[in-house]
Amino acid sequence: MNAPADTEPHLLIVDDDDRIRSLLKRFLAERGFRVTTAPDGARAMSLMKGMAFDLLILDVMMPGMDGFELTGAVREKGDVPIILLTARGEADDRIRGLTLGADDYLPKPFEPEELVLRIRSILKRARPAGPAHVKVRFGSWEYDLQQETLSRAGARTRLTGGESALLSALAATPSRAVSRIALSDKTGGGERAVDVQVTRLRRKIERDPRQPLHIQTVRGEGYKLIADAVFEDRG
Incomplete structure (x- = not known):
């Protein structure tokens, strides 16, 4: 029905x-x-x-x-x-x-x-449902790994599917470099698409996308998300 x-x-x-x-x-x-x-x-x-x-x-x-x-x-x-x-x-x-x-x-x-x-x-x-669990905090931002939602001061910022997949991959290993090949496997769009998604994410979360504080380039490897805290929110 x-x-x-x-x-x-x-x-x-x-x-x-x-x-x-x-x-x-x-x-x-x-x-x-x-x-x-x-x-x-x-x-x-x-x-x-x-x-x-x-x-x-x-x-x-x-x-x-x-x-x-x-x-x-x-x-x-x-x-x-x-x-x-x-x-x-x-x-x-x-x-x-x-x-x-x-x-x-x-x-x-x-x-x-x-x-x-x-x-x-x-x-x-x-339109995710269900309680939140593991969250990663970086600067004034929080990313919920279960619900795949990005928010700041309680206000949600919409992500495209590729942006969400990329941020999930980076947030799963905060402050550790993730190769562009591994990120492309997660996003399914190739290494060039990874760079596009990184650029778009930086425009959304960085104060100055040209000098990123949160999503940093690791020369010769890929990218990493600089996290301030990882915690579990039981609602």
Whole structure:
């Protein structure tokens, strides 16, 4: 039995291919999601002015405003999670999407069930449940390893999927260097993607990203998170 409509995660699919929009809408609706579709970026931006969405699924190769441009426009206004879909699987395109703030990147063709798994993983990070456990404190920031949430003075800062995976890997061994290869295994985006995620994280948590205090580069090795304390919060 499906959950009531107002509790279902609300997804927005943006793709200029009518067939793909229709197939994805039906498939995702059958798996308990509330789905709205748009044929292009302009229509998507119009919908977002009057509706709230839990996650966006954007095709990259669209006429007019493409998926990259739409991602950039969305990030200027908010932090709703974004998955990019594209027939182009080149590393440069993945890096561009991550740099603009996308949470995940799925090349076409793909298995629909894989898309569902990625959606649920991102939504779980965006809306975690359950009590907190191990936290790492650095400066004025706290990172909860179980819930994968970053906060300062009680206010949560949203992380993309890649940023969260990277920070989790660094926080698991605080103040110890983690190689770029090991970090790329955790984030699944390659070593260049690790550097992109580090740059984005520094912009969020460092007072001066050019002279980072918290996420430091270890020359010849990788990166490390300089932690002030590791503690267990039993709620």
